Amino acid sequence: LAKTTQPISMDSYEGQEVNITCSHNNIATNDYITWYQQFPSQGPRFIIQGYKTKVTNEVASLFIPADRKSSTLSLPRVSLSDTAVYYCLVGGFQKLVFGTGTRLLVSP
Amino acid sequence: NAGVTQTPKFRVLKTGQSMTLLCAQDMNHEYMYWYRQDPGMGLRLIHYSVGEGTTAKGEVPDGYNVSRLKKQNFLLGLESAAPSQTSVYFCASSYLSPRKEVEETQYFGPGTRLLVL
Numbered sequence: 001l002a003k004t005t006q007p008i009s010m011d012s013y014e015g016q017e018v019n020i021t022c023s024h025n026n027i028a029t030n031d032y033i034t035w036y037q038q039f040p041s042q043g044p045r046f047i048i049q050g051y052k053t054k055v056t057n058e059v060a061s062l063f064i065p066a067d068r069k070s071s072t073l074s075l076p077r078v079s080l081s082d083t084a085v086y087y088c089l090v091g092g093f094q095k096l097v098f099g100t101g102t103r104l105l106v107s108p
Numbered sequence: 109n110a111g112v113t114q115t116p117k118f119r120v121l122k123t124g125q126s127m128t129l130l131c132a133q134d135m136n137h138e139y140m141y142w143y144r145q146d147p148g149m150g151l152r153l154i155h156y157s158v159g160e161g162t163t164a165k166g167e168v169p170d171g172y173n174v175s176r177l178k179k180q181n182f183l184l185g186l187e188s189a190a191p192s193q194t195s196v197y198f199c200a201s202s203y204l205s206p207r208k209e210v211e212e213t214q215y216f217g218p219g220t221r222l223l224v225l
Contacts, residue, residue, distance in 0.1 A: 043112075043198045043216025044151065087150060097167075098143075098150035 004088045009103040018075045020102050022088030025069050033071045036087045078106045112217035120223045121189045129184040131199030139202045140182035144195040189224045196221050
């Protein structure tokens with residue numbers, strides 16, 4: 001199973017762009033990269049998924065370099081409600097592994 | 109749609125007692141999962157099911173049993189609870205993807221907080 005490494009925590013201010021980078025050096029050829037968000041006392045919620053290059057949806061963007069050994073979740077113009085734990089997952093079918101995530105704190 | 113619901117929301121057990129956690133989903137998903145999350149940690153997969161009548165072990169299956177008698181329900185049982193099983197338990201479900209190599213989006217329930225004394 002591919003192991004991921006993320007910063008333990010990050011701080012930001014409202015309106016700023018936040019980039020969270022995840023390292024996954026031993027990602028397999030068939031593995032996808034998925035990001036989940038978790039608020040306190042709630043289950044995780046899917047944010048975005050990608051295989052290579054760039055993926056964008058209404059919530060975030062995911063940047064994946066050609067070697068796929070890392071990925072960056074980009075949250076544009078964060079608000080206080082984006083304070084949460086963000087998990088980077090790498091794996092294929094039935095092989096998802098949650099790490100400890102990155103705690104993002106957004107301040108006014 | 110209610111999505112994924114879990115029963116109960118909170119429970120206190122004494123060591124050695126048994127209990128069953130119920131997970132229900134109304135999205136007609138094929139796959140269902142049980143995770144546990146300890147304080148400050150990520151989620152760890154206990155058991156999962158790829159369809160009615162089938163179950164499989166995840167990362168931390170010891171001390172737990174599961175059953176999937178109906179497609180919409182996934183039960184997690186603790187036969188003899190131990191303090192080490194104090195945790196928050198999350199159930200999740202996902203649909204069967206035509207892309208066999210991809211783990212499709214998992215939809216999570218609100219969690220069950222279990223305290224074993």
